[in-house]
Amino acid sequence: MNTAIWWIRRDLRLSDNQALAAAMHQASMVIPVFILDPGLLNSPYIGQTRLGFLFDGLCALDADLRRRGSALILREGNPLEVLHTLCLESGAESIFAEADISPYARRRDEQVKRELPLNLLSGVTVHTPEVLRKAEGSPYTVFTPFSRMWCSLPFPGGPLAAPERLPVLPPLPSLGIPAIPRHPADSPFPAGESEAQRRLASFADFTIYRYAEDRSRMDLDGTSGLSPYLRFGMVSARQAAWAARQAEAWAKNAAERQGAETWLNELIWREFYAAILYHFPYVRRLAFRPQLREISWRDAPADFAAWVEGQTGYPVVDAAMRQLQNTGWIHNRARMIAASFLIKDLLIDWRLGECHFMQHLLDGDPAANNGGWQWVAGTGTDAAPYFRVFNPMLQGIKFDPQGAYVRRWVPELTTVPNDFIHAPWKMPADVQRRVGCFIGKDYPAPLVDHALARERALNIYKVKG
DNA sequence: TTTTGAGTTGTTCGA
DNA sequence: GTCGAACAACTCAAA
Numbered sequence: 167m168n169t170a171i172w173w174i175r176r177d178l179r180l181s182d183n184q185a186l187a188a189a190m191h192q193a194s195m196v197i198p199v200f201i202l203d204p205g206l207l208n209s210p211y212i213g214q215t216r217l218g219f220l221f222d223g224l225c226a227l228d229a230d231l232r233r234r235g236s237a238l239i240l241r242e243g244n245p246l247e248v249l250h251t252l253c254l255e256s257g258a259e260s261i262f263a264e265a266d267i268s269p270y271a272r273r274r275d276e277q278v279k280r281e282l283p284l285n286l287l288s289g290v291t292v293h294t295p296e297v298l299r300k301a302e303g304s305p306y307t308v309f310t311p312f313s314r315m316w317c318s319l320p321f322p323g324g325p326l327a328a329p330e331r332l333p334v335l336p337p338l339p340s341l342g343i344p345a346i347p348r349h350p351a352d353s354p355f356p357a358g359e360s361e362a363q364r365r366l367a368s369f370a371d372f373t374i375y376r377y378a379e380d381r382s383r384m385d386l387d388g389t390s391g392l393s394p395y396l397r398f399g400m401v402s403a404r405q406a407a408w409a410a411r412q413a414e415a416w417a418k419n420a421a422e423r424q425g426a427e428t429w430l431n432e433l434i435w436r437e438f439y440a441a442i443l444y445h446f447p448y449v450r451r452l453a454f455r456p457q458l459r460e461i462s463w464r465d466a467p468a469d470f471a472a473w474v475e476g477q478t479g480y481p482v483v484d485a486a487m488r489q490l491q492n493t494g495w496i497h498n499r500a501r502m503i504a505a506s507f508l509i510k511d512l513l514i515d516w517r518l519g520e521c522h523f524m525q526h527l528l529d530g531d532p533a534a535n536n537g538g539w540q541w542v543a544g545t546g547t548d549a550a551p552y553f554r555v556f557n558p559m560l561q562g563i564k565f566d567p568q569g570a571y572v573r574r575w576v577p578e579l580t581t582v583p584n585d586f587i588h589a590p591w592k593m594p595a596d597v598q599r600r601v602g603c604f605i606g607k608d609y610p611a612p613l614v615d616h617a618l619a620r621e622r623a624l625n626i627y628k629v630k631g
Numbered sequence: 632t633t634t635t636g637a638g639t640t641g642t643t644c645g646a
Numbered sequence: 647g648t649c650g651a652a653c654a655a656c657t658c659a660a661a
Contacts, residue, residue, distance in 0.1 A: 300659070300660090301659095301660085306658090306659085307657090307658070307659095308637090308638065308657085308658055308659070309638085309639070310637080310638065310639090310659095311658080311659055311660080381640095382640075431639085435639080457656095498640090499640080502640070506641095541639080541640090548638065548639075549637085549638040549656080549657080549658090550638095550656095551638095551641080551653075551654080552653085552654075552655095553641075553642070553643095553652095553653050553654090554640095554641050554642085555641070555642075556641070556642090557641080557642065557643095560641090560642075561641090620642085624653090628654080
C-alpha cells in the first residue's frame with residue numbers, strides 16, 4: 167500500500183487544497199500532519215493571540231478530518247527530523263505540502279527537499295510569484311503593471327471540492343493540541359474552515375456589492391473580515407478570487423461590479439506583496455528603497471508604549487490600537503492611520519510597529535504586514551510621495567463620521583459630543599465638565615501636536631528622500 | 632537605447 | 647462648503 171504524508175502548514179482546510187488532492191491522487195494512505203516548529207513558535211514575530219487562533223484552527227481541522235474517517239497527527243520539533251521519523255514509522259514514500267513564500271519557510275523546505283521526497287504545490291496565492299514576471303524575466307516592483315499581468319493570466323480552474331472520505335489512519339502517536347485561552351473567550355473570529363467558508367459566502371452574497379463605498383468606513387462592517395482565515399488557509403486565495411469573479415458576474419449594476427472588482431484588487435495586492443517578499447526577501451529587515459534606510463528614527467520607548475496601549479490622545483489611533491488588543495484585528499483604514507501616526511508623528515522606526523502588529527494580529531502575515539508598513543512609511547515599492555502623512559482628525563471625520571468606531575473602543579469618550587469626538591482636547595472646560603470627561607485625566611492629552619509633527623516628518627523625509 | 636506616461640488608499644491652501 | 651493645484655523628484659514599465 168502506498169503511503170503519503172500531507173504536511174499542513176498554512177493551509178488548514180480540506181477544500182481546494184492542492185497538496186491534499188495530490189497526496190490522495192498519489193497514495194491510498196494519507197497522513198495529515200502538523201508540526202509545531204520551535205523555530206517558528208519562539209520567533210519574535212508570533213504571539214499568543216495568533217498562536218491561539220492557530221490551535222483553534224487545528225482543533226477544527228482535526229474535527230473535520232475525523233468526520234471523514236481520518237485525524238490530525240500533531241508533532242513537535244525540527245520539521246526535517248519529525249518528517250524523517252514519521253516516514254520511518256508509517257512507511258510513507260512521499261510528502262505533499264503547499265509551497266510558502268517567506269524566507270524562513272523557503273529555507274526550511276529546501277532543507278527538507280534535499281533529504282526527503284517533498285512535493286510542493288501552489289495555493290498560498292492564486293498565481294505563484296515565479297510566473298508573475300515582466301517580459302524580460304525580472305519581477306515587478308510596481309503594483310499596477312503587476313495587476314495587469316495577474317489579470318491577463320488564465321484563472322487556474324475552479325476551486326477543488328473537499329474529499330468526502332479520507333483513509334482510516336494506522337495507529338500513530340500524536341500530541342494533544344495545546345490550549346491557549348482566547349482573549350476574549352468569545353472572539354469575533356472563531357477559527358476553522360467552516361466558519362471561513364460561511365463568511366466568504368455571506369460576504370460574496372451581500373457585503374461585496376457595497377465594498378467600494380464602505381470598505382474605508384471604520385464604523386461599518388464593510389470589509390470581508392477574512393484576513394485571519396486567508397492567513398491560515400482556512401479559505402484559499404483561489405476560493406476568494408473565484409467568489410469575487412462570481413460576484414462580479416452576478417452584479418446588477420456598475421456600482422456592484424465595482425465592489426467586486428475592488429475586492430479582487432485587494433486580493434491582488436495580497437499576491438503582490440507575497441511576490442515582493444519572495445523576490446526581495448531583504449524587505450523583512452530593510453527598507454525596499456535604499457535612500458530611505460538612513461532615517462534616524464527617534465528612540466522613544468514611552469511614546470511607543472503609549473501607542474501600543476492606545477493612549478496617544480488621538481481617538482482614532484487609540485481606537486485602532488485597542489481594537490487590536492481586544493480582538494487581534496484592526497480595520498484596514500485604522501491600521502494605516504495608526505501606522506502613519508507611529509512613523510510620521512512619533513518618528514519611530516516602522517519595523518517596531520511591524521513587529522508589534524505581527525505579534526498581535528490574527529492575520530499577521532510576513533508579506534502583507536511588511537508591505538503595508540513599508541507603504542505607510544514610504545520606504546516601499548510605490549512612488550512614495552514624501553508628503554503622505556495621515557491627519558488623524560481628518561481621517562476620523564471622513565471615515566468615522568459619527569465617532570461610533572472611536573466610542574466602541576475608547577469608552578471614556580462615549581459622552582464626548584460629535585463635534586469633538588476626533589479632537590477631544592478642543593473641548594472647552596465647561597463642555598468637559600458637562601460630559602464628565604476631563605482631558606489629561608479621563609483621557610490623555612495629545613502626545614504630540616500633529617501639525618508640528620507633520621512638519622518635522624516632512625523635513626526629515628525631504629532631506630533623506 | 633531612448634522616450635514617454637504613470638505611479639492605492641493624502642493634506643493643505645487659496646480661490 | 648467645494649474644488650483644483652501644489653507638494654519633488656524619481657523610477658518603473660513598456661513602447
